[in-house]
Amino acid sequence: MVTASLNIPFKPWRKEHPPRRILAIRLQAMGDLVITLPYLQHLRYQLPADSRLDLLTREEVREIPESLRLFNHIYSIGGGRDLKKQIAYTCLLLPSLIWRNYDAVLDLQNNIISRNVRKILWPAAWSQFDRFSPIAAGESTRLTIEALGIGRSEADASFDILDPGPSERLITENGINSKEEFIILNPAGAFPSRNWPMDNYLSFAKIWTQHFPQDRIMLMGTSLIEEKAKYLQSILGSKIVNLVNKTTPSQAFALIRKARLTLSEDSGLMHMSWVSGVPTIVLFGSTWSVRARPLGNHTLFFDSGDLECGHCRQEFCKYGDVRCLTRYTPNFIFERALELLQKKNSTS
Secondary structure (H helix, E strand, O other), X not given: OOOOOOOOOEEOOOOOXXXXXXXXXXXXXXXXXXXXXXXXXXXXXXXOOOOEEEEEEEHHHOHHHHOEXXXXXXXXXXXXXXXXXXXXXXXXXXXXXXXXXOOEEEEOXXXXXXXXXXXXXXXXXXXXXXXXXXXXXHHHHHHXXXXXXXXOOOOOOOOOEOOOHHXXXXXXXXXXXXXXXXXXXXXXXXXXXXXXXXXXXXXXXXXXXXXXXXXXXXXXXOHHHHHHHHHHHHHHHHHEEEEEOOOOHHHHHHHHOOOOEEEEEOOHHHHHHHHOOOOEEEEEEXXXXXXXXXXXXXXXXXXXXXXXXXXXXXXOOXXXXXXXXXXXXXXXXXXXXXXXXXXXXXXX
């Protein structure tokens, strides 16, 4: 039996055969949900073909898991971020969940809703996500699944996209041919203290396209980076593929899987990249990277943990210069990107 680590409460599966009906619960933001997917993918492959793996999540974030051949059924609750409304929608779902008679519940959320759903369903086995220990969220997810006691848990990026057509059309419609590769720049940190200067992104893009003239630079996301995308496009012209506000979450997830490299700040798209096995470099700034960091040999991250003011989690830098990020030059990041690609090529 695999035993749990850290602060993961669990009741392991005791029978010789694997559980036939498992419910996974993750109710947080898109990036948090995406982190669970490679570990649930690995679990899926461990289970017999006739086993059932269902997901309970929030309505706002169901699109990406719904685009994958991974879950038998996805239950979702409405209510936005309003806890009282979420509880009401959960109560409406309970009869359907009880009827499934789940053998095991993976509580990958650990909040008042997920804990009570698990208690009401009263499964033979369960485990509960550790929200507070200073380990990466991906590792906490892995340990939670492993604590269920049905085998070792690993990340598996071999997702099966149900309908790749829409994302492929976006590529051709934006002039990327089969001989071109693209990298993704994602200046999407939520606060100024998490933002690498735009002139650094511009310099990095120029260095990259000088060394790899066949490559394009893709930008995706919401209106948060709309002006930044326009700035890069106004200078780099056709080298930029501007898909800001043009993709659904599932299309973005499918497109990222085709990227050569992603350079990103702390964002949901960053998590989409590393869980897909794409070489990913992350610039964290004020973020507490211990929880948010990407995992795997195909990733690198640069944070503020070595500074006296590190991991401040403040919206604005108290020194006014975001020194935790500005110290990393475009040339330095480019060299690290080359090393990351070389590492991938040597192991593929």
